[in-house]
Amino acid sequence: xxxxxxxxxxxxxxxxxxxxxxxxxxxxxxxxxxxxxxxxxxxxxxxxxxxxxxxxxxxxxxxxxxxxxxxxxxxxxxxxxxxxxxxxxxxxxxxxxxxxxxxxxxxxxxxxxxxxxx
Numbered sequence: 001x002x003x004x005x006x007x008x009x010x011x012x013x014x015x016x017x018x019x020x021x022x023x024x025x026x027x028x029x030x031x032x033x034x035x036x037x038x039x040x041x042x043x044x045x046x047x048x049x050x051x052x053x054x055x056x057x058x059x060x061x062x063x064x065x066x067x068x069x070x071x072x073x074x075x076x077x078x079x080x081x082x083x084x085x086x087x088x089x090x091x092x093x094x095x096x097x098x099x100x101x102x103x104x105x106x107x108x109x110x111x112x113x114x115x116x117x118x
Contacts, residue, residue, distance in 0.1 A: 016095055017059035019051055019109060022076050024088035025064060044103045051109065063088075 021044070051058050061069035070076055075097050079087040083101070091099045093112035098104060 018056040018094060018113070019048075019058045020069075020092045020095075021048075021058070021060045021103070022070060022073075022088060022090040022092070023060060023062050024085060026062065040103055047104075047106050047109065050106065056113070 048058050048060070059069075063070055070080070073092070076090050076092070079090055079097070079100050087100050089099075089101075089103050090097060091104045091109070093109060096112070098112045099108060
């Protein structure tokens, strides 16, 4: 009987999210803190909740706490190198970047999910 050392075992790659949001630096994971709430961030939070209610997986990444998510995505890093922080936020649907520099609308995400391209 052969055994596999724990050092030889490789972790499975995490499943790709249906929708991934690469956020600009914010004070908290959602940006929904402080005395004045940003309507765009409220709309984005509602979009995320609606997508999750439909059974879709949604991931939200912040550079300061999850740098590996940024570094591990060549398209995200290309956009950041080209446009610096103005590239953020970046939205990817099933691994394909659909929007950069602003959060997507529900219609934009739905269109990307429904198209065969993403």
